[in-house]
Amino acid sequence: MKKLEERILHDGNVLGENILKVDSFLTHQVDFSLMKEIGRVFADRFRESGITKVVTIEASGIAPAVYTAEALGVPMIFAKKAKNITMTEGILTAEVYSFTKQVTSTVSIAGKFLSPSDKVLVIDDFLANGQAAKGLVEIIRQAGASVEAIGIVIEKSFQSGRKLLEDDGQRVVSLARIEKFENGKVVFGKADA
Numbered sequence: 001m002k003k004l005e006e007r008i009l010h011d012g013n014v015l016g017e018n019i020l021k022v023d024s025f026l027t028h029q030v031d032f033s034l035m036k037e038i039g040r041v042f043a044d045r046f047r048e049s050g051i052t053k054v055v056t057i058e059a060s061g062i063a064p065a066v067y068t069a070e071a072l073g074v075p076m077i078f079a080k081k082a083k084n085i086t087m088t089e090g091i092l093t094a095e096v097y098s099f100t101k102q103v104t105s106t107v108s109i110a111g112k113f114l115s116p117s118d119k120v121l122v123i124d125d126f127l128a129n130g131q132a133a134k135g136l137v138e139i140i141r142q143a144g145a146s147v148e149a150i151g152i153v154i155e156k157s158f159q160s161g162r163k164l165l166e167d168d169g170q171r172v173v174s175l176a177r178i179e180k181f182e183n184g185k186v187v188f189g190k191a192d193a
Contacts (some may be wrong), residue, residue, distance in 0.1 A: 001041055001175040005188055007034060008154065014181045018128075018156065019100065026125055026153065027060040032067075038175060039067025042123060042151045045173060045193050046072070049148045051121045053077055053114065055140060057096065057107055057132050064153050065123040072121075077114070079107040079136060092142045094135035099128040099159075109139050116144035127152040127174060130161030137170060149173055157189050 013021040025031040042064070054076045056065035062078050069076035079094075082105075090111035097104045114120070122136050133150050140147050150165060155174035165172050172192070179189035 001038070001191060001193065003034065003037065004153070004176045005191075007031075008176060008178075008186055012186060014184045014186060017181065018159065020126075020154065020156070020178065020181075020186065022154070026063070030063045032063070035063040036067045038064045038153060039069075039071045041175060041193055042068040042121070042173075043071030046121050046149060046151070049121070050119045051148060052118045053120050053145070054123055055079065055109070055114075055120050055136055056123050057081070057136060060125040061123055061132075064125060064151075068121065068123050068151065075113070077109055079109050079139060081105045081107055092139045094138040094142075096135035097129070097131040099131070100126075107135055107139070109143075111143055114140060114143035114145045118143070118145035119148045120145050121148055122150040123153075124150070125153050127155040127161040127165075127172070128159045130164035133161070133165055133170070133172075134168070137165075137168065151175075151193075154178065 011024045054069040057079045066076045091108045092111050093108040096107050149171040152174040155177045157177045174192050177189040177191050179187045
């Protein structure tokens with residue numbers, strides 16, 4: 001997605017060898033017009049797939065996921081990283097390692113929001129090592145639902161996430177694929193959408 005790539009080049013900051021900071025439009029402050037466009041692109045790509053739910057993990061995946069769900073006219077569910085006192089029964093969980101935070105969290109979704117008849121589109125902000133998406137796939141499978149595809153806003157193709165997910169039989173579609181960081185700059189590869 002050309003507009004997303006341009007925004008990454010303009011506002012993204014490369015930190016070290018493998019971190020991209022995009023907090024001015026995605027991971028802290030949200031550019032709603034860009035997220036709305038991202039949602040439309042994902043919706044157009046998966047409109048014929050019969051998607052019934054869009055699933056993500058809090059927090060940075062929520063904005064692109066909610067706009068995708070809106071464009072598809074289906075509910076959006078986000079996995080919580082901390083269980084609260086109102087989540088008391090039928091909870092589906094998975095362990096997820098965060099590459100940027102370097103911590104493992106138990107993420108959960110109330111099982112009543114997913115059913116075996118659901119066709120789910122997973123949306124997330126980044127794909128690095130694939131652990132967040134893998135955890136969501138695990139939760140969706142626990143519910144007996146099917147994962148139709150995994151939509152990623154920004155993929156770091158030089159890391160192992162895509163391979164992990166594709167080896168599990170998942171279809172991965174990324175709007176911006178970063179091939180490498182070179183001298184503090186982003187080098188893009190060919191995106192899927």
